[in-house]
Amino acid sequence: MSTTITSAPAVDTLLDRRSIRRFKPDAIDSQTVDALESAAQHAASSQFLNDWSAIRITEPSLKEKLAAIGRQDYIATAPLLYVFVLDEHRNAIIAETKGVDVSEQRYTLRYGYRFSQAQNDAVLALHAMETAAESLGLGCVILGSLLNDIPELIAALHLPKYTFPVLGLAIGKPDQEPASKPRMPRSMQFFDNTYPTDDTPVRELATFDDEVHRYYDLRNAARPVDAFSDQIASIAEDETALDRGLCDAEAQGFDLGR
Known part of the structure; x- marks a missing residue:
């Protein structure tokens, strides 16, 4: 049992x-x-x-x-x-x-x-x-x-x-x-058998955006934070991340091309 x-x-x-x-x-x-x-x-x-x-x-x-x-x-x-x-x-x-x-x-x-x-x-x-x-x-x-x-x-x-x-x-x-940060709806992160080909991964994005915005607003209303989707869009073009890559691995003896 x-x-x-x-x-x-x-x-x-x-x-x-x-x-x-x-x-x-x-x-x-x-x-x-x-x-x-x-x-x-x-x-x-x-x-x-x-x-x-x-x-x-x-x-x-x-x-x-x-x-x-x-x-x-x-x-x-x-x-x-x-x-x-x-x-x-x-x-x-x-x-x-x-x-x-x-x-x-x-x-x-x-x-x-x-x-x-x-x-x-x-x-x-x-x-x-x-x-x-x-x-x-x-x-x-x-x-x-x-x-x-x-x-x-x-x-x-x-x-x-x-x-x-x-x-x-x-x-x-x-x-x-x-406070505990809000978590993404499970329907956006958990899928059965294959990755969905429709809009499932972002279907509840608007709701999550609102929840994340409310979390940050309650934490510090004087320091507003962008909605989750806006944060993603900003980070997607953040070129400072290029300085944190694995280019330094070669100097440590690694060959990541193989």
Whole structure:
């Protein structure tokens, strides 16, 4: 006899997630840090390559540097701060001990497919850590802003060949209670068997536009935010994104053309 579970602690944690950008100054105890790092390690890993690493940032001056890169002051105030990287450097060292010449073309861990899979693994590990932290009553914010200047981030963290930064994660005790952002109607994101050929993906866009606009208006009426569709149109032509591409991956030893 099957039972349908509609509510459970893990589900409630996921449904209640929101980005926290203001933290109390309280340090996170070592037992909690151990639990969070263990949760990240238990995330799924493609072919068990374990091709990610996470750098915990504890040096205040380095936190300030990352805050400058991300152009977000609160990064420097996070009691717990990580940068997750895709990591084929460790596997290159291991492969060399087994007689693999990692400078040869047969070292395939530097090519596009493995780069993509390692990036996926890093994101899965970060998400596991984030969910674990939130289940313990902590607040988090994922930091894509650290990719504003990838070469500077690589230099700041001394990232070796065959590594590449993916995302940051700031964790701490919440010092704010932001409202939960509206989510897109499921009919716009979930489809059966094939991607729809009609207007299904945008059929409820007007309703969602109104909901998003109302959310931002209630949060700060003095700082109006465009409707969701207008935000998409603006971002679609934002050329600053060209500076955050994967062009720096080649300098890290990757060949994404294969």
